[in-house]
Amino acid sequence: MSPKIKVFLIYGVSFMILFLLARFIMVQFYQEQTIWLTVIPLGIGMILLPKPHIEETQEGRVYGLKSIFFKRIIYIK
Numbered sequence: 366m367s368p369k370i371k372v373f374l375i376y377g378v379s380f381m382i383l384f385l386l387a388r389f390i391m392v393q394f395y396q397e398q399t400i401w402l403t404v405i406p407l408g409i410g411m412i413l414l415p416k417p418h419i420e421e422t423q424e425g426r427v428y429g430l431k432s433i434f435f436k437r438i439i440y441i442k
Contacts, residue, residue, distance in 0.1 A: 368428040368441045372417050375430065375441070384410045415439070 387406035415430035418438050429440040
């Protein structure tokens with residue numbers, strides 16, 4: 366599997382997990398079905414997830430994930 370596919374699969378799966386976890390927690394506190402039960406978990410997911418990072422080198426493109434919690438980039442090989 367290519368590094369590009371791995372990065373986007375990790376990003377997609379981790380977004381779904383974080384979104385569903387945040388939505389589950391929101392449903393436990395707010396019984397009323399409103400648009401905010403979707404908007405707030407989406408915002409949490411977009412802010413907290415590591416973002417895909419593509420770097421051009423002499424050898425070619427290097428794919429990785431860049432997080433707000435770590436200063437360094439996590440490269441995927």
